[in-house]
Amino acid sequence: MKPVKVGLLGLGTVGTGVVRIVEGHQEDLQSQVGSSIVIEKILVQNKSKSRSISIDASKLTEDPWEIIGNPDIDVIVEVMGGIGSTKEYIMEALSRGKHVVTANKDLMALHGPEILAKAQENGCDVLYEASVAGGIPIIRTLVEGFSSDRITKIMGIVNGTTNYILSKMSMEGASYDAVLKEAQELGYAESDPTSDVEGLDAARKMTILATLGFRAKVALEDVSVQGMSKVSKEDILYAKRLGYEVKLLGIAERQDDQFSISVQPTMVKQSHPIASVNGVYNAVYVYGEAVGETMFYGPGAGELPTATSIVSDLVAVVKNLKLGVNGKQGVLTYKEKKLKSDEQISSKYFLLLHVDDRAGVLAQITQIFAEYEVSLESVLQQPNPVNPDAEIIVITHDANKAAINKVLARFESLDVIRKVKSVYRVEG
Amino acid sequence: MKPVKVGLLGLGTVGTGVVRIVEGHQEDLQSQVGSSIVIEKILVQNKSKSRSISIDASKLTEDPWEIIGNPDIDVIVEVMGGIGSTKEYIMEALSRGKHVVTANKDLMALHGPEILAKAQENGCDVLYEASVAGGIPIIRTLVEGFSSDRITKIMGIVNGTTNYILSKMSMEGASYDAVLKEAQELGYAESDPTSDVEGLDAARKMTILATLGFRAKVALEDVSVQGMSKVSKEDILYAKRLGYEVKLLGIAERQDDQFSISVQPTMVKQSHPIASVNGVYNAVYVYGEAVGETMFYGPGAGELPTATSIVSDLVAVVKNLKLGVNGKQGVLTYKEKKLKSDEQISSKYFLLLHVDDRAGVLAQITQIFAEYEVSLESVLQQPNPVNPDAEIIVITHDANKAAINKVLARFESLDVIRKVKSVYRVEG
The missing domain is CATH 3.30.70.260 (ACT domain)
Structure with missing residues (x-):
């Protein structure tokens, strides 16, 4: 089989990880899919910027249409983030029959159903494992592993920054402001941490998880959101004294056909498996009527964990290419959405x-x-x-x-x- | 699409769970695969035995060939256990083009590669998610979720009986004999507990996990096994005092292309995520070069958790049937096996x-x-x-x-x- 050609949109931390894994694990990948996987072209903002990996300069471009309009490219891997023009590129790539792997939680939370419908129309795959909980294959688990079960609860620590802050406050009795400052110095928190600490990032991820877990078109505005910037060290002290930890939890619940989704600082009993998830780690707890309690734990972000999820999605796309079944596996039948009052x-x-x-x-x-x-x-x-x-x-x-x-x-x-x-x- | 017809071999605890889920979640299943799934015939030892679910008597048979020889049956679900005649039935079913879903860890640990080769030859699927860690979709995770990564360590609490015993000994300071007796009374341990407490059950599961994780034909005899029946309450006390818990761990490790697999009681630092997995729960910790630390937690056994994994496999088989791609997804290229000294x-x-x-x-x-x-x-x-x-x-x-x-x-x-x-x- 001829090489599969990939166009990479973005060469930041995660994009660099994708290049590293595709090149470093080429032999393993070939043995799984029966053909080589080549990163053909990479969209960057500035071709002449110096980078931490050596890349053939002829592969770099500042023009997205050199990738989207290139008929040789089979798959687009989108790791540039953002919504406006990124969505335009993805929709156009799909309409030209290119498959898409993306790590873009914002895009999938806001426009997931529209993008997936476009993909189906064009016989294309859109996979987005990396958009939630970086290295944890939670989307695959919800869609395939629990396909026969009725999931009634999903609780997630899906934002590493806030979990790092709350864990530190709990372990060291430190204040929110002090730990946030430290997290910013270490690069675990952005200089403007609003999206993380106010729960918006977690809300986007819960939108994606609830859509898949409940098979309903959940919208971002269905999520009731409360941030964690007002959690005090005294609150955490009281919690601990009573046998609880404070975690910023996304909670999606279903009863019969009605559901509710929220993000808020929550006191979790110390004996619950999610209470001991500390630092920048993520975890998603899933309760299914038949399976009962399960939990999936791993790194929520980072160059290589996120890139692993992306390249595993890429492997799935290439396997589907070989089998000629792209655009068929991911089709969801959505239930009617009924929110709880x-x-x-x-x-x-x-x-x-x-x-x-x-x-x-x-x-x-x-x-x-x-x-x-x-x-x-x-x-x-x-x-x-x-x-x-x-x-x-x-x-x-x-x-x-x-x-x-x-x-x-x-x-x-x-x-x-x-x-x-x-x-x-x-x-x- | 016409109904997919399933032949069920065995109607014990797990078989009953499969019937309950297929019947109870029929609507959900149909919306996923686009056709109904019908349990056509069930092999039992004694047709006239009274059962906890009501089943049309005409579906029961004591003759396996009524199922294996029935050209209307598309998929065999094997939950009868055992090796000798069970293997014969499965091989014959495969040679007649029937797909197989099995929960049989003994069979897959001993004859996995032979069965999978037969399946490939006949264009059939063989799926066996339920054979390891009941309700945890760990096989799918290893094969698909981490397909792009190089897994270097798998540590598993894959036997619920022994984890129940060790957890109780740790929490209550009780002796092995006392807790074993209690576990037997509660039905968590067999009257002859040898296979569990001597680590044989865990060794079979580690054979399966290591084969998939390292993509090498690991044999049961490659696993170095030590049971946990000699763990004393004093040992556990010392462990706790030093900050450890004693767990019966399966450990599979790879360095370069050499690996080692063992099962033994192990002192695990309390801060390690697997140390806090208690009771009959299972957990599998996976370390990948790129993804780093991950862990998957859930029920290791039980009627409905195990049946969930089986029916999710059944859904995958039926999806493949619709796509016409059976027998293609599960093909493994095995690496040469080099054991460490x-x-x-x-x-x-x-x-x-x-x-x-x-x-x-x-x-x-x-x-x-x-x-x-x-x-x-x-x-x-x-x-x-x-x-x-x-x-x-x-x-x-x-x-x-x-x-x-x-x-x-x-x-x-x-x-x-x-x-x-x-x-x-x-x-x-």
Whole structure:
């Protein structure tokens, strides 16, 4: 079989990793697919920039159409990121019958169904394993490994930056600001960390996972998002004392045909397998009606882990090319999308309240919980170590989100409560 | 498309689970493969036995040839276990062009390459995800998810019975005999537990994983096996005190093109992700040159988890049927098999020695380690709490297995050593 020719869009960290793996593992790859895989052309912003790998200068181009318009190129590997012109390149490549492998979570979260429909129309593959949880083959697992099961819950630590920050805060008792600064110095966090710490990056990945796990066209705006920049070292200390860790979790749940998806800092019981996932690692916990509890753990980012997922997708595309079955395996039949209302979303909650230290306070507070039928698992009142308030810690039984919001609204106007210090969803 | 007809060999726990999932998830399955999946005929030992699910009596047969010889049946699902006649049925089914899904680790560990060659010859699929780690899609992960990577280490907790026993011993400080008895009463251990506790079951699974991970025809006899029936509660106590857990680990390692595979009780550092896998759960840790550390966690056995893997394989077979590509995806090119000698197998070791409590003993012992160039990471000498001996605990740096065996042989004839109480490989 003649060599398979690949056009690479982007030569940043991940693109460099793709070149390294395709060249370094060429013999292994050939033995799997029966032909060589050649990176024919690479789109870069600046051809004359110096690079960490040596690449034949004639392969570099600053003109995307030299790749997309090249009839010899069979597969486009997109690692340039972005949405606007990137989407245009991919749609055009598909319409010209080129297969696409991409690591672009933003693009797939926002335009996945449209891109996949275009691919199907043109008999092309679009694979995107690297878009979620870098080195963990979680998309393959959801689509193929659990094809016979009904997945009812997906919980993911899908952002390495925030998990690094929360792990450090937990292990060293350090503050958010101090750890964020350190993470920025180490290159684990961007100079503008908004997308990570406000949960947007995780929301995009949960959109992709929920779409596949529930086989429904989930949109980014279906995800209720709360960031982790307000998590304090005190919160983490309380969590640990009660046997919990604080993690920024993406949680997608299904009951019958209704579902809810959220991203928020969550207290996770230490005995839950996802509680011990630390540092920049990612993990996705999947609960299926038949299989029960499973978890998939690995690096969430990085040059070579992400490139591994991309090249494994490339191998799948080339195998399909040999078999003549491109564009057929990834077709999803989508179910109708029904989102749960806040009344239907149920979980346990942790609340930390600063209250006046006088008689009858606890009675007033528990009365409000009772009015909205929120029952309590545990209540702890103690003097506040630094000021004359008292602290009340409440962990509820399963309660619906609407009821909790009503309780919190009532607390706003309750004189004896000086401050609702923290509210966390509780899992495990 | 006309219904796909399945012949089921065996209707024990897992077979019952397959029937439940195929019937219960029929709508989901149809939406994925575009045709219904019908269990046409089921081989049982006794047609008149009462069962936990209601099944049309006309589907049951005691004659395997009613299934294997039935030209309407497209796929055989084998969950009867055993090797002798089971292999005969599968080979005959393949030669008649039927695809096979099996959960039979014994058969695949002993005759995998022969069965896969027969399948290829006849253009048939043989899928066996359920044969290792029940509900965890680890075979798919190794073959497809990491197809572009070079896997250098696979460590597995692949036997739930022994992991249940070791977890209980660790958590409750109980003895092996007491926990085994309890596990037998709960149905987690067989009345004859030999295959589990002596590591044979784990060795079969490691044969399958190493064959796929290293793409080499690994044979069961290539696995060096040591059981866990001699692990004492004292050993576990020492391990915990030093920051380790004792796990029955299958370890497959590759360096360049040479590899070694073993199953043995191993001290695993508590910070390693596999150390916190408890109870009947399984986990497989995979290290790839590019991807780095990953781990896959889930139920290792049980009716529905195992059946999930089987039916997901069935879905893959039916998709291939639709695409007309059966018998093509699973073809492996095997590398030449080169096993490491004991001189080339390197790891850290833990030794617990009972010695005479007098001057110069430690000097004699450390002298012997030095002679064989085994360097020591830590040494602890303390009085034995129950008798007049002293105890010496040694953790070595990386040492080769041959050198450790020579040290142990010398210890045999050393007067001051009363007993070599325990020797463990150390990981993490």
